[in-house]
Amino acid sequence: MHINETKIKVRYAETDQMGVVYHSNYLVWFEVGRTEFISATGVSYSDMEKNDILIPVVEVNCKYAGSAKYEDEIIVKTWIKELSPAKVIFEYNILKENDDKIIVRGSTTHVFVNRDFKIINIKKKYTDIWEKLAKLIDE
Amino acid sequence: MHINETKIKVRYAETDQMGVVYHSNYLVWFEVGRTEFISATGVSYSDMEKNDILIPVVEVNCKYAGSAKYEDEIIVKTWIKELSPAKVIFEYNILKENDDKIIVRGSTTHVFVNRDFKIINIKKKYTDIWEKLAKLIDE
Amino acid sequence: MHINETKIKVRYAETDQMGVVYHSNYLVWFEVGRTEFISATGVSYSDMEKNDILIPVVEVNCKYAGSAKYEDEIIVKTWIKELSPAKVIFEYNILKENDDKIIVRGSTTHVFVNRDFKIINIKKKYTDIWEKLAKLIDE
Amino acid sequence: MHINETKIKVRYAETDQMGVVYHSNYLVWFEVGRTEFISATGVSYSDMEKNDILIPVVEVNCKYAGSAKYEDEIIVKTWIKELSPAKVIFEYNILKENDDKIIVRGSTTHVFVNRDFKIINIKKKYTDIWEKLAKLIDE
Numbered sequence: 001m002h003i004n005e006t007k008i009k010v011r012y013a014e015t016d017q018m019g020v021v022y023h024s025n026y027l028v029w030f031e032v033g034r035t036e037f038i039s040a041t042g043v044s045y046s047d048m049e050k051n052d053i054l055i056p057v058v059e060v061n062c063k064y065a066g067s068a069k070y071e072d073e074i075i076v077k078t079w080i081k082e083l084s085p086a087k088v089i090f091e092y093n094i095l096k097e098n099d100d101k102i103i104v105r106g107s108t109t110h111v112f113v114n115r116d117f118k119i120i121n122i123k124k125k126y127t128d129i130w131e132k133l134a135k136l137i138d139e
Numbered sequence: 140m141h142i143n144e145t146k147i148k149v150r151y152a153e154t155d156q157m158g159v160v161y162h163s164n165y166l167v168w169f170e171v172g173r174t175e176f177i178s179a180t181g182v183s184y185s186d187m188e189k190n191d192i193l194i195p196v197v198e199v200n201c202k203y204a205g206s207a208k209y210e211d212e213i214i215v216k217t218w219i220k221e222l223s224p225a226k227v228i229f230e231y232n233i234l235k236e237n238d239d240k241i242i243v244r245g246s247t248t249h250v251f252v253n254r255d256f257k258i259i260n261i262k263k264k265y266t267d268i269w270e271k272l273a274k275l276i277d278e
Numbered sequence: 279m280h281i282n283e284t285k286i287k288v289r290y291a292e293t294d295q296m297g298v299v300y301h302s303n304y305l306v307w308f309e310v311g312r313t314e315f316i317s318a319t320g321v322s323y324s325d326m327e328k329n330d331i332l333i334p335v336v337e338v339n340c341k342y343a344g345s346a347k348y349e350d351e352i353i354v355k356t357w358i359k360e361l362s363p364a365k366v367i368f369e370y371n372i373l374k375e376n377d378d379k380i381i382v383r384g385s386t387t388h389v390f391v392n393r394d395f396k397i398i399n400i401k402k403k404y405t406d407i408w409e410k411l412a413k414l415i416d417e
Numbered sequence: 418m419h420i421n422e423t424k425i426k427v428r429y430a431e432t433d434q435m436g437v438v439y440h441s442n443y444l445v446w447f448e449v450g451r452t453e454f455i456s457a458t459g460v461s462y463s464d465m466e467k468n469d470i471l472i473p474v475v476e477v478n479c480k481y482a483g484s485a486k487y488e489d490e491i492i493v494k495t496w497i498k499e500l501s502p503a504k505v506i507f508e509y510n511i512l513k514e515n516d517d518k519i520i521v522r523g524s525t526t527h528v529f530v531n532r533d534f535k536i537i538n539i540k541k542k543y544t545d546i547w548e549k550l551a552k553l554i555d556e
């Protein structure tokens with residue numbers, strides 16, 4: 001199974017008055033990890049959108065066991081938990097560099113749709129991309 | 140049970156290149172609803188923080204059945220699903236004004252901690268606030 | 279001269295670890311003020327975009343003399359400083375409610391373009407909208 | 418003169434419905450560049466805050482000559498234009514990688530203050546940090 005590791009440095013803008021990263025920003029980091037994961041197929045998500053494939057989020061689950069601070073070096077681990085012709089579920093672990101503790105665990109569920117937000121069967125319609133995603137699971 | 144209704148007008152900054160609100164912003168709207176809900180106790184969340192009570196998020200779940208667009212008038216409905224001396228679970232429904240369809244459903248779980256992020260027993264330590272929150276459930 | 283007043287309540291997400299609103303968020307509040315100002319013409323900015331008029335920002339200037347905090351009630355005053363067929367300059371004052379002190383002053387310069395980001399002459403091409411904007415200056 | 422170059426990859430969250438990066442996000446990128454610039458002194462901005470030195474923004478100027486898109490690789494060039502014991506002015510150029518065109522130019526003015534937001538004389542009070550910053554200008 002392919003696991004992508006993305007590095008992120010915490011921005012001041014991402015903190016809140018509690019002195020830690022505001023909780024919704026982890027969802028943005030999931031997106032950063034997902035973008036890099038998809039790039040590993042050889043087809044970027046930008047390219048997919050140009051080809052009329054959108055992958056909007058339909059569900060998010062996220063558990064916070066710790067918190068990141070300004071200037072922390074963060075690792076986002078991203079992998080595919082489940083893939084079907086109509087949807088894909090990504091999972092994420094967020095850690096600080098040089099620390100094994102997982103501070104945030106999450107998953108996001110996405111559907112494959114076109115510009116009109118109609119569900120598409122990615123396996124049939126874009127077999128090439130389907131195979132590239134599927135390969136990252138078996139890897 | 141007390142249900143708070145907060146109105147929000149979608150900001151341009153909240154949209155993304157899909158032409159709809161970026162999914163993590165709904166978590167910010169949950170926070171706006173939660174802030175107003177807590178105000179209904181007569182003690183604002185700002186006041187709580189000044190009294191050394193923080194209520195960080197430890198879990199978020201969110202399902203997206205639709206999407207909001209720039210300048211849409213949005214309603215966030217917020218209520219308490221569960222309250223214990225150590226934690227509180229809020230639930231949310233997000234709708235467009237003048238439309239019964241719920242576009243986003245979510246919940247957030249929070250713990251009561253002090254400035255050092257140590258769990259506190261709010262029922263014992265801040266009985267007054269505990270009773271005010273509890274009252275909003277029985278209302 | 280028409281001056282729009284918009285109310286905003288500071289969100290927790292808008293604060294940073296300094297305990298005050300992160301400085302780039304005032305630009306978002308300018309946008310909220312501008313959106314409401316434009317609505318006062320009777321044609322919303324959403325409608326303009328549907329009619330192929332975009333008004334991107336080409337310059338921002340902003341001076342901070344104070345700061346807003348979580349749950350503060352804020353007023354954004356917005357007006358047009360300059361209007362020509364190719365561009366418009368908005369000015370803004372940001373204050374706390376019930377306080378005369380201006381905490382942030384700013385201006386944003388915008389050009390009128392179409393979807394292909396080509397400059398358009400709004401006076402010639404959309405005389406109707408031009409007149410509505412011009413009227414708000416003379417008011 | 419020391420010029421810091423920071424790489425940033427555009428996030429989906431940073432785009433808006435115009436299909437480009439929302440204008441206030443460039444201010445966040447300025448902050449990312451500034452953070453790295455300050456690190457080059459050997460004292461991180463996190464460390465400065467722990468030592469009771471805050472450097473809030475009091476003025477921002479920004480000109481947009483182009484726009485960045487999702488997944489673009491961006492370079493933020495950051496340098497100090499002016500340094501005095503009470504304030505510092507940073508300047509920034511933002512470019513796409515492998516393209517000489519500057520898409521955004523900006524400057525931010527900051528004051529040196531303590532936790533109570535009182536102006537401090539950094540040259541007298543923190544001579545060590547003063548010298549490190551000054552050295553980056555003469556470099």
